[in-house]
Amino acid sequence: MTKAVVLLSGGMDSATCLAIARAEGLECFALSFDYGQKHDAELAAAAAVAAAIGVSAHRVLRMDLGAIGGSALTDDSISVPESAGDDIPVTYVPARNTVFLAFALGWAEVLDADMVFVGVNAVDYSGYPDCRPEYIAAFQRVADLATKRSVEGRPIRIRTPLIDLSKGEIVRRGIDLGVDYALTVSCYQADGDGRACGVCDACRLRRAGFEEAACADPTRYRPR
């Protein structure tokens, strides 16, 4: 059985990505990060999603991304904004996807997995530079050179099945594959129970996805 490492945040995109990898018949190894994010309800969601969709292992890697600061998602002195702007938002975590992909690449090599799945999306996204197709292509080149496997002519492939889909298309794809989005948490400031704020950029994109897909939104919002 071909193995794949799947980056799993606990949000809707990575859950859909995992379901796609499973539907391809891959043996999946889910990788999440405890990186000092304020919204650690997503880690409980990741565990629930991994159990529901089915993985051979789910690892949560702890690291202190907050120690280098610089993002509203890890730095207590920066607030999560409640509306979208034109620029790259303060919720951008410097080099986050590069860090995540690097760890996934390392684990894939240890497992002798052929692929790494990451649920980045360049359509309905927050404008983070490390979600763009050209960024992923550049990281693929790193993967083609960085590992012992690549020296042996068996580089690890970076798969991004959601990259060209709209948020509504992602929702429809996931529902076709049986994803229970009630288990997922997207909100940047979810409470300890996983209930969403409804106003941050992640909540806004998620809600629009269910609307576009004409599906009921199972998100639990907290009272404001």
Added chain:
Amino acid sequence: MTKAVVLLSGGMDSATCLAIARAEGLECFALSFDYGQKHDAELAAAAAVAAAIGVSAHRVLRMDLGAIGGSALTDDSISVPESAGDDIPVTYVPARNTVFLAFALGWAEVLDADMVFVGVNAVDYSGYPDCRPEYIAAFQRVADLATKRSVEGRPIRIRTPLIDLSKGEIVRRGIDLGVDYALTVSCYQADGDGRACGVCDACRLRRAGFEEAACADPTRYRPR
């Protein structure tokens, strides 16, 4: 003053790299990792080197690279070999330089630093794939696309001043710049006091460097 993040392991190469960056008049921010390596005497060495050469800050980022296993440097079930072979050795840590460079890139962005220095060397090295010039070029492309700074037309430059030097040339360069190699620890299995085994691949390369440079070797070896 132009800022640079310098990856600092506590070994001779990264110490030399830091001295080169300082000699260029850069304000340096040293970054080390506590990644579950067996040879954590190198972290004490990194702190001593940072203090001796002079940095504005030295951060030690903790992460659980051992959780994904696969290397003699982090996995208790794999022994550090005492002689060099022809292949990539078991001391290779999967995706280590990619992980380290990713964090350095993130911190550089937060600091608004223009450069990241890494002491990789492709001449007298252990054959790790992520020390080759083509690997560094690929990571530079990632850096050119991954960050908010790069979107603003100010990408962070990855500097590798040692990449084409022999170990003896590195030693001579460092001594010219006043590096005290007695502070550095290269050994993969140094004891708690920082004394080297004298037989691992890192010890072998280091000793050959002092011989080539015709310099006294200040390394403290432990009795065998």
